[in-house]
Amino acid sequence: MRERTGPGTWTTAVRALAALLLVGAVLVGVERYAAQDRPDDKLIEGPYASLLAASTDLGPAREQTIEFTAGLTGTFRPAALIDWAHEQSLTVRWRPGDDWAVVEGSPAAVERAFDVSVRDYRGKMGQLFYASPHQPAVPEHLHAEVSGLGRILSYTPHHLSRPDHIPLDVPDRGLGPDALLRTYNADELVRNGVTGKGITIVIFAFDGFRQSDLDKFTTMFGLPQFTPEVIGGSPGEPRGELSMDLQVAHAIAPDARKVVVNARPTVEGGGGYRKIGEMLEDTDRRFPGAVWSFSIGWGCDKLLTAADLSPVRSALRTAQEHGTTAFNASGDLAGMECR
Structure with missing residues (x-):
């Protein structure tokens, strides 16, 4: 036998449904406030x-x-x-x-x-x-x-260029060691015997290199052969940029010690700029007074606050007190990294 319902029963059901909808709306509103609707x-x-x-x-x-x-x-x-x-x-x-x-x-x-x-x-x-x-x-x-x-952010944007295109106005699509020395007004230094002896050049990298490429480069241009020291394991597959950096450094300072530091762990997980600072501190301990080259970009400066960069500034200050000179790329995108 079917139960009989009347107007009062329907009113109760409608009220119950309205109450459930209200609770749902409140929960959605709380979640939305928690996610976005802060001041x-x-x-x-x-x-x-x-x-x-x-x-x-x-x-x-x-x-x-x-x-x-x-x-x-x-x-x-x-x-x-x-x-x-x-x-x-x-x-x-x-x-x-x-x-x-x-x-x-x-x-x-x-x-x-x-x-x-x-x-x-x-x-x-x-x-x-x-x-x-x-x-x-x-x-x-x-x-x-x-x-x-600093920002509450566990992603550290980074940029690595692949040298696929060389401007046509570069002679022979590239510069040999002699041309590099002339371009940077360093040929006079070499003639006076300044070849990097006693200096350590540290290159921080996201990609790897092939020793066979470096051997071919030194053989082709009659330079001393060299094998870079690698700290922290290989940064990754060879993509060209690190090989180019090593060859340029060797062409200008063939007697300098070359070191590659794997910078890839700094962009894996949170604490990116803290990790960068720790990497610089470790490098300073290993190679005090070295010349540092950052031919990489750690993203857009507008993503950060001054507090984010505090570990990096502190590590750089300490290294410079020990005689280190640091050279940082201005950005492969000519100031448009934030796009």
Whole structure:
């Protein structure tokens, strides 16, 4: 026998359905607020926003621990920052003498402490990373210790050029050792016996090289043969750029010691600029007073804050105090890296 229903029963059902819809709307609204609807002054604009907009939002970050950098106002122990972070279920890593520290903790703890959202993303090239569309702000009572905070971002954009095209106005589609020396006004130095003896040249690289290419180069131009030292394992498959850098360095300074440092781990996972700083510190310990060549690009400067670069600046200062000279490429895209 079918149960009889009346107007009162329908009214109850409609109310129940409306309540469920309301709860669903509230949950969706809470999730949307957590992801995007923070105060407008915290939203990061420009290339950073474009990066996230071009990537697929995979939802709340699922990493156990995330990190970002805090720039400090001095090299003293940031006691207030350490105590406050502990209260927020966060930790601070700091070394005596550093003017920067690393703040780390679970995504949920970072969100609560800084009123931001942290999401997982998949980039257009398939790279997976976490990021916050919001810039964390320094709590008011920490301004005496903390000068600024870095981005919450585990993706370090990098660029490697493949020398597929050589301008037609380069003689014979390339410059031999003699032409290179004349181009850089170094031929007089060579005539006076300055050939790099006693100098170490360190090249930081994302790609590898073939020893057979270097042997062919030295044989063709009558230069001493050489085998570069490799630190950190091969950076990757030979793509041409590292071979070209090694050949240019050898043509101008044939008696210098050549070292290749694998820079690829700096762009794998989070903490990219902290890792770059650690790589530079290790290189300085191994080869104090060397000449450094960065023929690579670590992405767009507008993605970063000054705090992000603190570990790199600190490592460069220390290395320069030990006699190191560092040369950095201005960008293969002529200042358009942020596009």
